[in-house]
Amino acid sequence: SAVISQKPSRDICQRGTSLTIQCQVDSQVTMMFWYRQQPGQSLTLIATANQGSEATYESGFVIDKFPISRPNLTFSTLTVSNMSPEDSSIYLCSAIRDSGYTFGSGTRLTVV
């Protein structure tokens, strides 16, 4: 399975600021995915990031709030913009493997 490195692993941010989360895969993958996991909840897909094209966002998520970059086949970033306490969550990146996803270890974001 691919190894996915994600950073930062956690951060505490002031409301109104933005945080960019980085995700590095140890092999080339066509598609990468960003998920949000709110405290005690399941995983919700934010968007799908393809190299060379704009990300595809799920219902309830917009590019202005969660801009995504995918500059090459091994890297992606997710920015959480203009943060509010409601954005406090774990953010996970993932990539498709032969069987489902491989996930990074997540970024635990707390907005104060």
Place this chain on the structure above:
Amino acid sequence: GESVGLHLPTLSVQEGDNSIINCAYSNSASDYFIWYKQESGKGPQFIIDIRSNMDKRQGQRVTVLLNKTVKHLSLQIAATQPGDSAVYFCAEKRGTYKYIFGTGTRLKVLA
């Protein structure tokens, strides 16, 4: 929104006993399912999968059962160990790349 639901948010099991974690899914056309294990501070990890043309699949100490009639999945863990303590999610494949995750069950293994 779309969801795959789990009935028991927390399951406590004595070490050495068998664990059964259940999951209901909503789309009868789904043809692929995965169980993930998420330990504290980590991302979900693949445990076992099953395709809709199967009723049962076994791995090492784990078995997944699929009942398409009632749209129900279960994960059975034999001889549960302390290292099995985690949150378990079922995931249902929707379309080519999208997966819908269940709400999760926390498994606590009692010594």
